[in-house]
Amino acid sequence: MSTSNVAIGSAAVSGMWVELDAKIRSHEAQVGVIGLGYVGLPLALTFKNAGFTVAGFDVDTRRVSELRSGHSYITDIPDAEVGEAVASGKLLATDDLNRIAEMDAVIICVPTPLRKTKDPDLSYVLSAVEAIAKGLRRGQLIVLESTTYPGTTEELVIPRLEETGLRVGEDFFLAFSPERVDPGNKKYPPSRIPKVVGGATERCAQLAALLYAQCIEEVMTVSSTRVAEMVKLLENTFRSVNIALANEIALMCAHTGIDVWEVIKAASTKPFGFMPFYPGPGLGGHCIPIDPIYLLWKARADGFPLRFIDLADEINSGMPRAVAIRAMQLLNLQGKAFKGARVHILGVTYKRDISDIRESPALEIIKLCLAAGAELFYSDPFVPVLSVEGRRFESLPVSPEVLRQCDLAMIVTDHSSFDYRLIADHAPLVFDTRNASAGLRRPNIVRL
Template sequence: MSTNTHFEHCRSLIQSREAKVGVIGLGYVGLPLAIAALRSGLSVVGYDVNVAHIDRLASGHSTIGRVAGSEVLTYTGNGALTLTGEAAELAACDAILICVPTPLNKHHEPDLSYVVKSGEMIAGILRRGQLIVLESTTYPTTTTGLLKPILEKTGLSQGEDFFLAFSPEREDPGNKDFETSTIPKIVGGDGPLSTELAVALYGAVVNKVIPVSSCEVAEASKLMENIFRAVNIALVNELKVIYGEMGIDIWEVIEAAKTKPFGFMPFYPGPGLGGHCIPIDPFYLTWKAREYDISTRFIELAGEINTRAPYHVVEKLVSALSMRRTKAISGARILLFGLAYKKDVEDVRESPAFKLIELLESHGATVDFHDPFVPVIPPTREHAALAGRESVALDDDMLGSYDAGLICTDHSSVDYAAIVKAMDLVVDTRNATKSVGDRSNVVLA
């Protein structure tokens, strides 16, 4: 048994469900995690710098599909959940989980400013016996090399006074088969006591915890998961182009290949990568590898192929307009179906739809969009000019007024058969029209 009284006290609070958990960042990772902790019997302080977001949640309006606003109201109503924009509220927390964005800057380098600001904020209220866990995806050594020094500037020591760990988020918006509590949780602490505390905390919240030997292994595991996906998606995006030139349907090829019961895992092509993880995370390792004078050729090539995907789609659309409708792209009216980065979610982070709209409009086209999950384009850092545009309603007369439809996201609730029937040309990047009988006016891209 440990003789560290701070460790023993924190562990005792966790085991008895008396611990108060702070969650910094109430987005697609932080909010579901906070709800999972509340369901396990822990009390939570949810912190976010966006005061308007805090106010919306407090009034029962959740912008994240898998979290019901009514459940948020239940927990705020019974006092288990405190929503705040005040850092001082975190001082009472026994564990603080950092769930903030880690984007790339304009030079394609890691932007850890949100992690740094969170660390500095925690340092202002840090006390003995607290567990601090970083969940934001990042390169190995961030937790111990960047966050730890910020916290130890207080004069408190990691492993003696407070405890530090990394546990990568594994949220998958729109996936109905898994939620926060049913997704296995990897945990790596800075030393055995920190690991044990973090395992105890997450063990109280999720069904299965996988401890690893260090923060660095946990950080690397998250990057590996997303690099694996990025590289394989790039592969099928490249094969799509090659097979397309040969007159072979990539979707039929994948269906045939995946009948092999071993040694093959299906990945699917698309109009480009979206979401916060796959388009961004691989380049965290690329950046870090330069410190060791190592090039990441697979990752960089995958990035080039996936970045090229929207351009390929536009080329197919331009060619189809010219060949099938003798229509130039300049002056054409295009209706884009699906703005979210994946089906059946409202999440538009890094969505390839934004790039497609900008490319088409740079060619002189007029572009509208329809998305049942995204009524209005929200403000984004890289596509600010598109903010405020509204989703158009669908009817046959309206569909027939467009020169072409472009399926970017294959939401389940959209009637693709009706779209194909009403429009002269449909460019399908997701094989969403696969069940439509007559696809003579459909071009797969």
């Protein structure tokens, strides 16, 4: 390439950059969000609330039409917010992926689950990238937010987008920015959770950071997409490993008759060097049980063993079984067989005050209880109907009459709307796996 061509080329690049930069600053940039789930929908609304016109893309036509009719399928987001956003014309929900080409900035928020073999399933990311590649044009900014192993952006996304003949950092811009949303957490809406951004090039990072800075209070730029990808996996591996430690200590404490909750509460008074993590019936949701396995897979592929992740996974995924066995022992101590016992599960979502049951430990506990012959009932204000092992259950009201009829009430999810005093007053035996009944001293309550 001659010097003048380089000069023309870089002038064109900086022209494109300046144009996108100005559009972002003036909020005239069209923002597209691919995948309108727990992550994508709140993010789309965050950009809309900052004054951008946002198009949300989803292949699930049912979700698209629900949004168009002003209905939110995510507990945290009220119907009114979606209805107002759609009616104002500032949020468009569509399954027409051809319109991605019209966007100035495109953010990918599609699922990254595991295959049955526990290998990363990047098919959703790849199909979203495919849809972008079809209409990729000069001057577009693409950001991947889906959680994935370090190297995904460089090894999978860049090659596919560059097959179009366009060059990253020259013709289009690309970054990775991990999603850190915490569903159900009112204290930290997306705008208040600091955002980490790593670009494929410095310019890519600058543009992506500028975009997020329009609606997120704090943005931190790191040196590469790999670092940004690794940040998310470190965060969730940290949680998984520490929860596993709390779980193992809880099992040991139960074995020796020590109240683990009292221990954690007292240890938490230390103002440095200790951070409380709590035991529970097992991990759930789309993040903590899955993300560390992405890292494990990558480490193994690179020939590096990551022992903490394996061990934490083993302990955490064994918790539903440990909880079910304990429930059997508790009934046994009362002279009751588990077979035929009426077991009432309180809360089936993977954590409190949300409606998400993905990977919820309650499902595994229910399966184990059914396999052991228990008669099963459940209550969950967020899940009116539940299917497990081909059986359909309906949520029951948490009333004195219902509670009196069970042999064991098991608190699996500590929803704040449950009346724990009422539960303790009327259930003959309560097994509390979340310490939701803290403060109630009753002989019929047993804690994990």
